[in-house]
Structures are given as C-alpha cells and as structure tokens.
Amino acid sequence: MQYYVSPFNKEAKLKFPxxxxxxxxxxxxxxxxxxxxxxxxxxxEIAKKLDELKIHQIEAGFPIVSNQEREAVKSIANEGLNAQIISxxxxxxxxxxxxxxxxxDGxxxxMATSDLHLExxxxxxxxxxxxxxxxSIEYAKDHGLFVAFSAEDATRTDLDYLKRIYKKAEDFGADRVHIADTVGSISPQGMDFLVKELKKNLNIDIAMHCHNDFGMAxxxxxxGLLAGGSAVSTTINGIGERAGNTSLEELIMALRIIYGIDLGFKIKHIQELSKTVEKYTKLPVHNNKPIVGRNIFRHESGIHVDAVIEEPLTYEPFLPEMVGQKRxxxxxxHxxxxxxxxxxxxxxxxVTKDELCKIVEEVKKNREEGTYxxxxxxxxxxxxxxxxFDI
Structure with missing residues (x-):
C-alpha cells in the first residue's frame, strides 16, 4: 500500500470533469x-523537467519583455517537448x-476587466x-494559435460584464477562458458560484488561475474543477507574486490521493523538480511545505517513530518514494x-538496555541544551x- 487516506472522501460523491x-x-x-x-x-532545464513530469502545457514566458526572454521561450518551443508550449x-x-x-503553440x-483596474x-x-x-483574439486565431483569453481581476469584475466578454471571446474563436483571481480574493464557495454561472453561457473550457493571498489557491x-472548470494554472513550489500561485505538486497529489484523480503525471520527479526550481530561483522551500518540504517525512516524536517503524502509513498519508522523497x-x-x-x-x-536508556537520556539532554x-x-x-566502537 502506497497511501492511505480517509474513507469518508468517497462518501462525498464528487464529480470532476x-x-x-x-x-x-x-x-x-x-x-x-x-x-x-x-x-x-x-x-x-525547468521546462525539460516539467516535460518529464508529463505536464500538459508549459507557459514558457512573456516574449515581449526582453530579447533574452524571447530567446528563452523560442528555445523551449523548439526543444521538441511533448507538452504544448504557450506564452x-x-x-x-x-x-x-x-x-x-x-x-x-499558443x-x-x-486584459483587466474589473472596474477597479479599468479606471x-x-x-x-x-x-x-x-x-x-x-x-487580439481574432488576430491570434488567424495565425493558427491556440488562444486562451484571461480576464485579469475576473473575481472582482461585474458578473454581467464578465459573462459578456467571455462569450464574446468564445464567439471570436478563443479555445479557453481563464478566471484570474488576481489578488486571491475569492472563496471556494464563490468560485463554485462563479464557474457555474459562467457555464450557463459558455461552451468552451474554463480555467482557474488562482493566487494564494489568503491560502486558498x-x-x-x-x-472550480468541481463546478465545471477543466483547467488549472500552477507553479512549482507555489511561487509567484506576493503569496504565490496554486502549487503544482499540491494540486497533483491532492487530486491523485485525496480525490482519486490520476492525471498520468510521473510523480516520482516531483522532488527533483522542486529542488531545481528552488536552486535557480533562490527561493527556499519552507520546511513544512506540503509534499516537498524537508520535514514532510521526518519524524522525531517517540510515539510517532515507534508507529512509523512498524507501519509508515500510521503517520504518513502516502509513502515518500512516490514523489522522490525519503523518510x-x-x-x-522527543x-x-x-x-x-x-x-x-x-x-x-x-548496547545493553541500561546503555540504551543512558544514550536516550543524553540525546534529550544535548538537544535541550541547543545541540542538534x-x-x-x-x-x-x-x-x-x-x-x-567502529562503524
């Protein structure tokens, strides 16, 4: 058994696309x-590792920013990766x-759509x-590109106007529309309502691009997926502006293990991918970061360790090897x-029993005195x- 989660999850009778x-x-x-x-x-290198993971699409960059950015996007697009490359x-x-x-490829x-941004x-x-x-949508489609239209600050946009602009985008040939929760200001219940409302008017894919300002990305x-959306924007380690974006590794593993939705990703590459991004961005991954954090499969408490030695799943929802981690x-x-x-x-x-007890006592004493x-x-x-003794 590689993982063991609550049996109550299945009782919710949820429906994903x-x-x-x-x-x-x-x-x-x-x-x-x-x-x-x-x-x-x-x-x-990051794009190659995303491709090893079997990611569906890679947003490779923003070419207009600089010549170097254009060079980077072009090199990724011409690398022959299986993922669709978009910018x-x-x-x-x-x-x-x-x-x-x-x-x-696309x-x-x-365009910002909220009155706040427009004004x-x-x-x-x-x-x-x-x-x-x-x-712009018409021009891109005329040149054979996959086109997604993203309404920036969509979650603070007038609903009737949002419906109108998304429907217009569909009419002009957009392949997908994106709900950008630009400052992480919507709730899961609000997202459920919004996607369901949009589904009444639209016949194209709806994506969620969520920011984590309130920890709800x-x-x-x-x-959004449960409400009928069919695409999600992510970043490795959840990096991004301010509090970051939806974490790729958290979404993949939550879908696979909590909800039973296996999208075919090669999850053994997750830890390596996380470390590569940490190295190049110089953004340290917090020790308690879900899935890839240093402490996720480290155990100190005696009660926990006793159980983990006998059966790891007592204090781990899934085995570390699944994502390239180690216990x-x-x-x-403790x-x-x-x-x-x-x-x-x-x-x-x-050692003898008495020596073992003494070693345990000295371990505790040293740690309480500040020694790792x-x-x-x-x-x-x-x-x-x-x-x-010799080791």
Missing part, C-alpha cells in the same frame, strides 16, 4: 516573484507577433476594453528508546556511554 488540463506558469508568473530572474538555460501576450498585435516569432492573451490602471471604458480584446482551483527518523528531545535503537542498528552497534543531534554528536554520545 472527464479531462483536466494542468498548465504550469512557473516560467512566467513564477518568475514574476520579486528578485527572481531565470536565464534561458535555467528556463529550458503570455497582451492584447496587442506586437505581442502576438513576438509570440509567433518564438514558434509557440498564447494566453489578457485606475488602463483608463478604458468597458466597451473599449472589450473591443481591444476581440481584435488550491481550494479555489479544486472548487528520516530524527533524534531529539525521541524514545525505539528510535535510538533503530539508529544504533543502522550503525551496527549493540547529527551523526557526529550521536556517535560522541554513544562512545561516551559505552566506549569506542
């Missing part, structure tokens, strides 16, 4: 994280031309914004005899208690 598309925007929205700048070689474009012909120069063209950022009326959007993405038993203040005995067995060292119990410290404790 038959086909779900995951498009990863680590190389575009993820790179918009303050202080992050990836060079073309780094972007290409971001403003609702401007020059942006779409730049995307075409990069040989991408574009995400976007204070774009200085456009609703009608002006609508006309600009349609011209993953929940909002799943809620680690950590010695410290360690008991069984954990210390397991460590001694690894070292090939035999690494191999060197542990070996010193054991040698102090029972004398020199």
């Amino acid at each position: 038959k086909k779900i598309t995951i498009y990863d925007t680590t190389l575009r929205d993820g790179e918009q994280t303050p202080d992050v700048c990836l060079n073309p070689e780094e972007k290409l 971001l474009a403003r609702t401007k012909r020059e942006d779409i031309d730049r995307a075409l120069d990069c040989d991408v 574009v995400i063209t976007f 204070h950022k774009l200085h456009l009326s609703r009608e002006q914004a609508l006309n600009v959007c349609m011209n 993953l929940s909002n993405s799943i809620s 680690q038993l950590v010695l410290g203040k 360690s008991g005899c069984r954990a210390v005995k397991a460590k001694l067995d690894q070292c090939g060292v035999e 119990i690494d191999d060197e410290v542990f070996n010193h404790i054991v040698k102090t208690v029972r004398g020199p």
Whole structure:
C-alpha cells in the first residue's frame, strides 16, 4: 500500500470533469516573484523537467519583455517537448507577433476587466476594453494559435460584464477562458458560484488561475474543477507574486490521493523538480511545505517513530518514494528508546538496555541544551556511554 487516506472522501460523491488540463506558469508568473530572474538555460532545464513530469502545457514566458526572454521561450518551443508550449501576450498585435516569432503553440492573451483596474490602471471604458480584446483574439486565431483569453481581476469584475466578454471571446474563436483571481480574493464557495454561472453561457473550457493571498489557491482551483472548470494554472513550489500561485505538486497529489484523480503525471520527479526550481530561483522551500518540504517525512516524536517503524502509513498519508522523497527518523528531545535503537542498528552497534536508556537520556539532554543531534554528536554520545566502537 502506497497511501492511505480517509474513507469518508468517497462518501462525498464528487464529480470532476472527464479531462483536466494542468498548465504550469512557473516560467512566467513564477518568475514574476520579486528578485527572481531565470536565464534561458535555467528556463529550458525547468521546462525539460516539467516535460518529464508529463505536464500538459508549459507557459514558457512573456516574449515581449526582453530579447533574452524571447530567446528563452523560442528555445523551449523548439526543444521538441511533448507538452504544448504557450506564452503570455497582451492584447496587442506586437505581442502576438513576438509570440509567433518564438514558434509557440499558443498564447494566453489578457486584459483587466474589473472596474477597479479599468479606471485606475488602463483608463478604458468597458466597451473599449472589450473591443481591444476581440481584435487580439481574432488576430491570434488567424495565425493558427491556440488562444486562451484571461480576464485579469475576473473575481472582482461585474458578473454581467464578465459573462459578456467571455462569450464574446468564445464567439471570436478563443479555445479557453481563464478566471484570474488576481489578488486571491475569492472563496471556494464563490468560485463554485462563479464557474457555474459562467457555464450557463459558455461552451468552451474554463480555467482557474488562482493566487494564494489568503491560502486558498488550491481550494479555489479544486472548487472550480468541481463546478465545471477543466483547467488549472500552477507553479512549482507555489511561487509567484506576493503569496504565490496554486502549487503544482499540491494540486497533483491532492487530486491523485485525496480525490482519486490520476492525471498520468510521473510523480516520482516531483522532488527533483522542486529542488531545481528552488536552486535557480533562490527561493527556499519552507520546511513544512506540503509534499516537498524537508520535514514532510521526518519524524522525531517517540510515539510517532515507534508507529512509523512498524507501519509508515500510521503517520504518513502516502509513502515518500512516490514523489522522490525519503523518510528520516530524527533524534531529539522527543525521541524514545525505539528510535535510538533503530539508529544504533543502522550503525551496527549493540548496547545493553541500561546503555540504551543512558544514550536516550543524553540525546534529550544535548538537544535541550541547543545541540542538534547529527551523526557526529550521536556517535560522541554513544562512545561516551559505552566506549569506542567502529562503524
């Protein structure tokens, strides 16, 4: 058995769409994280690893930003990856031309639609914004591109206007529309309502692009799928502006293990992919980050360790090897005899019961005095208690 989750999950009788598309925007929205700048070689390596994972679409970048960005997107598009390669474009012909120069399969063209953005950022009326959007969609489709139209700040946009602009996008040939929850301001219940309302008017795919300002990006993405959406935007390690985006690894594993939706991803590559992005972005993954965090499969508490030694799934919902992680038993203040005995067995060292108890006592004492119990410290404790030994 590789995982064991609550049997009550199945009782909810949830219905997901038959086909779900995951498009990863680590190389575009993820790179918009303050202080992050990836060079073309780094972007290409991340794209290759996403392809190994079997991701459906890679949003490779925003070509109009710079010549180096154009070079990066073009190299990814011409690498022969299985994933569909798409790029971001403003609702401007020059942006779409730049995307075409990069040989991408498609574009995400976007326009802010909330009155807040229209008034204070774009200085456009609703009608002006609508006309600009349609011209760019039509131009991109005339050049044979897959086209997704993203309404920026969609979740704070007037519903009737949002319905109108999405329907217009469909009429002009858009293949998919994106709900951009630009500042993470919608709730899962709100997303459920919004997607269901849009489904009444639309006959094309609906995607969720969620930000994590209130820690609900993953929940909002799943809620959107259950309401009838069919695509989700993600980033590796959940990076992105402010609090980041929906985490790729969290979404994949939640769908697969909690909801029983296997999208065919090669999840053994998840940890390697996470480490690669951590390395190039220089954004450290928090120790308690779900799925890929350092502590996810590390155990110190004596009660937990005793059970994990006998059956790992007592304190792990799935086995670490599934995502390329490893289990680690950590010695410290909360360690008991069984954990210390397991460590001694690894070292090939035999001790008496009294020596074992003394070693446990010294482990606790050292940790409470501020010393981390690494191999060197542990070996010193054991040698102090029972004398020199060879490992």
